[in-house]
Amino acid sequence: MWDTNLPIIPLYRGPKASSTSATLLLLVIFICCVQACGQQVAAAESASITGTVKYTGEVPQLKFVDNGGVRRELLEVDRRSSGLRYAVVYLLGEFPEKGDSSADASDEEPVLIDQIDETFEPHVIAIRDGRDVRFRNSDGGNHNVRSATLEERNEFNVTTAAGGEYTHTLHMSRKYSPVRIGCDIHPWMSAWIYVFDHPYFAVTDELGNFEISGVPPGDYTLIIRQPDAGFSEKRETTVKAGEELNVEIEFSTDDVRD
Template sequence: MTRIRLLSTLTATALAWAGATDAHAADKWATIKGQVVFPADKPVPEKKEINVTADKEHCLSKGALVGDELIVNPKNKGVKNVWVYLKPAEGDTFAAGDIAPALAKTAAKEHMVDQPVCAFAPRIVVARAGDTLLVKNSSPVPHNIKFSSDNLEFNQTLAAGGSFKPEKALEAQKNPATFACNIHPWMNGRVVIFDHPYFALTDADGNFEIKDAPEGKFRIFYRHENGYHKGKDGAKGFPVDIAGPTLEMKPLEIVLPENK
């Protein structure tokens, strides 16, 4: 009886310890929310009209095409298409314990890029290593896509209504992969590919959300296709102390080469 009681006590203690450990693990993840905005003391930049040199009838069928490298919401000055992501306080690789179990292994995502009216949609993409691309041409005129990354390159012409899916998956790399249309030279885009799940792309209001981020001290990066927030300093990231369940960050006034 004594031995049975001892085993029962040890088992109960072990279960209680395991439960406490699981509870602690469940509490170590946080959701980060924030907004990237254009500086309050600067006017919203004017959109520049694109000089359309090919397939004018179709390309201009819905009005003039304008540059969309820097998209600022005139209502709240939110900046669209800013990559926001995390890195450890030191180094570039997350420890296994800093990746939430639900995010450690996720199904690959297929990113569709279309070319409906002489512009890529979307033209700015954020992806995780292992994700794939699907390129479509839903327009009535031929298009082309020339894609270049560290592990994947192709130059594919797409007939009206055509599509193309590369066999290779995307691999993580430091700099954005690029794509462009040789037929319509003003068309271009970017893909940033991460080896971890802690990234986001700002929406039309400049808002972003990163879920299940690890608690603790890390670095946060704000990167636009025109450069890092605050240039070379921003390329190193900015310290952030993450605590859950939700970290509401103050709106960040992004400083880029175009708006210094």
């Protein structure tokens, strides 16, 4: 006979998993998979535009002489390849999504333009709307930073003492007109800032090369500009999914505007 007075001992079934936690874990995994797949599809569908901008002919000089009595060159050209530095290349057209460019740009570190050796370095930059630009004086004497622009919010005129800095938030002007930066104390000093409401732009490097990546398929106008010499060219371009489109642009002495 069984002793019915013996204590009942429950069977061990292991830790009891929370159904809510398991569901949340599965949901997170699912979302990550969807995002990863979406990024892979977007990368496969997007295209890139690469190319080189060149200049052939005599390089013009600035109108002003510096403190050493030298008239500096207006353009920076690689003598071996004829590559033109500081040309801006960008797209015009209908993009699927531009997003809130100001919100995106405001979270990024300011772009630095240094006043060094009585020049602005870099000489030309391109940024998204709402991005901060920091001007720093690395020279031993005083400088000035004055903007010339079609956009009222981009107007400023400040003195930057030796070691001093000034930061300003830049916004897009109509027709993507650049902001010209100058120094009233040293009139040969200049810089240019292009501001865009989309990410499809580039500035050529020291060999004149550029790349615009992540371009959605479609029909666009490719714009090439160099503000110092007044160079401007546009090309109608069709971009196909997964394509790498290569473009060669060449300017000459005849294209220089006074």
